[in-house]
Amino acid sequence: MFKKPATNLFPKTEPVPVPEGFRGKIVYNVDKCVGCRMCVTVCPAGVFVYLPEIRKVALWTGRCVFCKQCVDVCPTGALQMSDEFLLASYDKYDDKFIYLTPEEAEEIKRKQEELKKAKAKKSQ
C-alpha cells in the first residue's frame, strides 16, 4: 500500500528495454543479396517471393513469425533482425512491412542491365 506501483507507464515512458539478441522486425539489405533462395526454402510463413529476373527476394514481413531462420541461413548477411517491435499498423500492406516493391524491382533490373552493358563495352 505504501510502495510505488511496480508498473511501466508505457506511453509516458520508454518501453521495457529489449534483451540482447531480441528478434524484432527483419531488415533486408538489397545490395548484399545474391539470390541464393535459401530464405525462401527455410521460411515457414511465406514471407519471401523470389524474383528470378533480378535474383533478389521481395519480402512482406506482415506475415513474419520472427523465427530468425532466414537470418541464420543467409550466407551474405543481407537479412538481419532489428530491435524494432512496435509494429502496429492500420494497413497490412503498409510500406514498413514491404521490402522491394515492383517499382523498385524494375529499377534494380534497369541498373543491372546498365552494368551488363558497361561490362560488355569494357571487354570489347
Added chain:
Amino acid sequence: MSKEEYFVELVKKTFPNADVEIKENKWGRKRVWVKIPRESFRAFMKFLKEFDEDTHYSIAIEEDIGDSIDFTIHFLLKFEDAPGISLLVKTTVPKDDPVLPDISDIFPISLQFEREAMEMIGIDFENAPDKRRLFLPDDFPEGIYPLRLDEKGIPEEMVKNAGHPYLLRRGGK
C-alpha cells in the same frame, strides 16, 4: 530376458502371421513394431488387453502409402516399472476395400481415433457405434478425404492462399 524379448516371443507364438521386430533408437530406447494382417487385428487387440489389463492406448495414426492405407496404433504396456514396452501395431488395408474391425469395446478411447481416421482418410470401421465426423466441418463435401494423396484428396481449387502483396500488385493493381 527383458520385457520386450518376452513379449516378442509370446507374440510370435500366438500370432505366427505377424511380423515382429525390436528397434532401438540412438538413445537406447527400445520399441516393438508389429505388423499384423487385418484378419487378426481384433484378436491381437484382445490379446493385448489380456496380456496387460492396463495397456495404455496412446495414439492412432492413419497414413496413405500409395496403393494402401496404414493404420498404426501406439501402445504402452507393462509400465509399472519404467520404461514400459513401447509397442507400435501397424495394419495395412488396400484402398479398394478399406475396412477394419472396430475395437472401441476393447479400448474405449479408440473410437475417437477411428472417427478421425474415417473422415480424414476414409477407412471404414465395421460396427463402430458412432460414425459421425469429429474434426471436419459439417459443410465439408462428402467423398473427399483430406489426408489422401490420390484423387480423393483435397482438390486444387479448395486450397486457398491469402497472397503475397508483391504478386498481388503485379497481377491486379
